[in-house]
Amino acid sequence: MAVWDKKVPWGFLLMLTGAVGVGVNYPAPVCAVTGSTVTLLCTFTPLRSVGQDGREVSTEIIRVVWCRNHLICQGSTPSVFDSSSGNNNPRYKYLGDKKGNCTLQITDVQKEDEATFRFRIEADDSRGHFTGQPGVSVTVSDVQMQIKSSRGDGELRRGETVTLYCTALCTFHQLEVTWYRDGHALSESGPALQLGPLTAGDSGKYTCGLKTSSSSLSLPYSLQVEEGSNSGSVDPxxxxxxxxxxxxxxxxxxxxxxxxxxTGLQESSSRELIDATVQPPDSDEGL
The missing domain is CATH 1.20.5 (Single alpha-helices involved in coiled-coils or other helix-helix interfaces)
Structure with a gap:
């Protein structure tokens, strides 16, 4: 914020920014990685009507503006987006409207985007003009990406699955990264790389980095897939x-x-012994 901005009386600011009751809801301070895309979610409440000749007349929003590091965003103040201009920087995309959504998207974030962004609306009646305070602060960090695994550092076997995440200490939105295995670029471009069912060919050193920033390349992450699989191995x-x-x-x-x-032999022996002890009757006893 410029030094002179701090000395502007708040009563004067209220006169410039519009009537009481209108306002802008900004997101919390944002930290963005250089080269990434960040979306500043924003809503606003305009002045719906003004008094004119003893009656209420509806107002219409005719212009919306986003500016950087300026307290008022008024008049010819350099802006990052101006709905009345046909020469806006394509890195700044207005995703809102003129009714209540003032969301701004910044693509390919640069160091110059480390600033305070403010939103202003202008109506067909000057009493409906206002600039939302205090704005949203954006911090830009040129950090190195890092890879985290859904399986930690555990052993991986053929046939299993694992997800590698390309992350940064700074928060980011809609991150587009490039994945590499042993220095060769892969086709995947999202922050999460899903691998599986794993084969020995998935082994290697993985790195990731922002597509727009070669300095963000992560340190190598070594992934080793064992030849044996859980389904084919035999438990000793x-x-x-x-x-x-x-x-x-x-x-x-x-x-x-x-x-x-x-038992059969014993039974057989017992039968033979019984047969031997039983004598046949003497045929001469009856005479």
Missing amino acids: LLIVRLVLFTLCSVLIVIVASVIIRR
């Missing part, structure tokens, strides 16, 4: 259990066979 403990179960089953069968065989 399971093999041991199967072997032990098989041996126990065989042993039970053998023991049962031996017991049955011995």
Whole structure:
């Protein structure tokens, strides 16, 4: 904000900015990454009518303006967007209207965008003119991106899935990044890179950075996919259990066979002994 702005009496500001009851709702201070896109969500309440000749006459908004680092945004003040101008900077896109939405989008954020932005409306009656205070503060940071994984640093196996996130310490909106694996650009452009089902070909060193800023390239993130997969691997403990179960089953069968065989032999021996002790009747006793 210019030094002279701080010395402007607030009573004078109210006269310039419009009647009491109108206003602008700005977002909280925004931190943007150089080269990214940031959207300043904004709404406003205009003066709906003014008194004229003893009656209320509706007002119509005829001009909306966004300016940077200026307290009033009035007259010929340099602006980043002016609805009455056909020569606006294409980096600044007005997504609002003249009814209540004053959202401004800044693409390819530059260091010069580190400023306080204010919104002004002008009506067909000068009493409906006003500039919203205090504005929204934008901080621009030229930081290095970093990669975070949805799986942490755990081991990855073939057939599993993982998501890599390209993030920054600063908040950002509609981030367009370029992903690289071993220095080769990938087709994905969003802040989240989904990989899976994983194969050995997904192994490598991943980096990401803003498309519009080569200095934002992240440090390499190493991803290693093991050759074995969860579905194709055999649990050694399971093999041991199967072997032990098989041996126990065989042993039970053998023991049962031996017991049955011995029981049969004992019964056979008992029958022979009984038959040997029983004598047949003497045929001469009846005579």
